[in-house]
Amino acid sequence: MRAFVTAVFAFLYLPIALVVLFSFNAGRHASEFTGFSVQWYGTALSNPFLVEALKNSLFIATTSALLAAVCGTAAALGLARVGVRTRAVFDALLGAAIVVPGVVIGISTLVALVQLFAVVNPFLASIWPGDQPPKLSLGYGSIIAAHGLFSMALVTMIVGTRLGSLDRNLVEASSDLYATPLTTFRSIVLPQIMPAVVAGFLLAFTFSFDDFIVAFFVAGAQTTLPIYVFASIRRGVTPEINAIATIVLVASVLLVVLAQWQLRQRKPSN
């Protein structure tokens, strides 16, 4: 069993190792290793487009995952309070949000938004008192929302299941003891659903950070890291992309180690 698990981890990290290896390539191509060099780290960090793409991706993934976690949790709590019919409608919509393939989400959102803007923008212009009315356009907002849709549905379902298995006696006991609903929520419900919320957040972040096809359509003039990577790979200059990927990798490993260390500090018995 251990051998098998070790093999699976090797399988998971073999391509990653290659990505890291080529980040130290002296040559221009990621297909021939011609010597060791750290030059691509310098090139990557001084490339404003690449750095901005990374920043964009971090910002978009964090925001959409946060929004998805908050709205999804709220929706799950709300759904626990409604009748069967409303619930069925929501369940169907949430299910649909999960099953629609990315390419369809991308193109249909783009088409719908362009139509929506065509109606909303002239309207805004007609009621706007100043010279330069606000103009809705594609960009951060549309990527965040399009990414968050899938994640929010996922969070709602995950948290909803947790809520279903929540110990109701505790909730009742709490209100019998005259705790306000808010206190009950904070001290009883929230701690129990928190693991599901965190799991949902992480999934949402990962999904958004790695998505290409949805962003390709709805990004407008913005570039995210996957869009940049897609273009660069076709252009044949990957070592700087590899360098950025390696930096992201090292940062996430450090984050995990830090989290582990924190947990151990807090609970020395474990």
Next chain:
Amino acid sequence: MHGNRFRHNFLTALLLAPATAWLVVFLVLPFIAIAIFSVGERAPEGGYQAAFTFAQYANLPARATAFWNTMVLAPVGALACLLVAYPVAYYLALRAPARWRLILLALVVIPFWTSLLMRTYAWMYILGGRGIPALLAFVGIEDVRLINTPGAVLLGIVYGYLPLMILPIYVSLERLDRRLLEASADLGATPLSTFVGVTLKLSLPGVMTGFSLVMILLLGEYLIPTLLGGGKVFFIGNALVDLFLQSRNWPFGSAIAITLVAVSVVVLIAANRISTRVSGARRVDLI
């Protein structure tokens, strides 16, 4: 009493409002848009032209092969993923030392934070002429071709979706009451019958969740078959990308998209039913 009820309803509405707005603008509106497209016609230069016809739906058999390939790929890919993922999840949940568990779990997710494209291109290199075949040539086995084969596509799929399968199974196994396993062993059950009778049975909701999630995502997959399969195997995701980006036949693409979503919803409901029957759980537990 009235005031109380009003407050109850108001709070409920408040909790549901953001999600509802989100679903309406980014799911219902886009869905209406492609529903309208799907009864339209392709403009002469490509794109959409208003009409009311079911010709696009009547034309669906033109993509029958792609539908068929997808219907084979999705369950086979999910099954292959499951076979690799289960032992890993089992080890992480029940065998790994507790203090390593979080780290090992994180190690499963971290590859996902490197772009899928880069990881897939790395596989193209590993399977391509300068990778494993070059090693094989070194020991005398010449001209082996691994890239652009169905095997390469399957490998890419298992690789790309493994964490999505491991996580739900891990969660269901981790909640498992270990005393049950001990009791089963104490009652003289063999390890195998304990595994089948207790462990496997209790982890089924997680298995079903991972399986249906991976299968549904595979229904729309197009990148892995394109890069590791050399574009020779055509799935419905490839058909969609082609119709929207290459031939720009948006109405036909929309009709296929709507059909695909309908099929996926049916699959999801069926998976739900099966998992409810098998495990007695209420709904698919997505994590």
Next chain:
Amino acid sequence: MSKSYRDGLPISPEKFVDQLMRLKRGSIGRRDFLGLTGLGIATAVMAREIGIMPTPAFAAENLGDRMSIATWPNYHDPQTFENFKKDTGVAVEVNVFGSNEEMLAKLQAGASGWSLFVPTNYTISTYKKLGIIEPLDMAKLPNFDGTQEDPRFTSEGTIDKVIYAVPKNWGTTGFAVNTKKLTKPMTSWKEFWDTAMAEGDGRTMVHDYQLTTIGNALKYYGYSFNSLKQDELAKAEELLLKVKPHLFAVSSDYQPGMRAGDAWMTMCWTNDGAQLHRDIPEIAYVLGKEGGEIWTDFYAIPKDAPNKPAGYALLNYLMNPQVAVKEHLANGAPSTDARVNKLLPKEVLDNPILYPAADLLTPLEFGAAATLTDPGRAELMARFKSA
């Protein structure tokens, strides 16, 4: 010099406030804001002061500090954009596309964000019909000299006497062969397809592109590359379906496969052929003697370009023969500009990949807009790919 210096002075207070408001509303990013309000200009002024840049025609306009161009993979000398940035302070972001249709789809949907892009000849009339490209203001392109362009390659950029696009370079579509693996000399599309089913079994690539894949299959029978005739397309389909199981890949990204030695033969555009041959001499580039495709890539500016001044500036920069000659040497596709050809080393002009013999060029056809947008050919391609 003094005029351009005054133009480089810090932004006026009114303009600064205007930009600040735009930043607050979020219609521009912080970086654009810095660029629009001075950073980019400062760099440009410095460049001008130290005399890197000869007094350019676009000095009168605020170029901002960034723009993006949509183009093809492996198509430019990366140094070109670095030099342009040094000269003007404008950083160029390169968006790379796999096909004209992807570009068209994105531009048609709006808000692409490009200030310059590289359409191929047969798409220009479609862009014009859809009203999404800008008639070019030739006053902003002093480096372009129409009299030096070969009209064979430039005609499709001009519609109703209005210039919408100026040519970048031209090329052909032939096939590349690894002559160490496939030793039999080949000269025709008939041999290409026959070899794909024999010695080249499992090692041949065709484009993921209906125009060329179907067009070159039509050439097997000697039909027109642009044929829309039912019976001729049926024959081409028959051939394609027969070849399909023998192919290595259906992909327009064929350089990695050829370089790694996995693929031995592929449909190939001139510039890729030249690059492959330069790095790996045993890879030869062949033009089918039955004919096939000849093409011209153009530069054009979208109507909704966010940074038109920079778009024109870069276009003018690229039209400078000294720059174009370096571009030519990097990407390998022949130039349409006689001034550039004069600057080229003799061995380039003698390179038969780039400048094929006249008898090979004569039968070649330009792809037609109708060929590209024909739904019948699109469905044929889908049947081929899903077979």
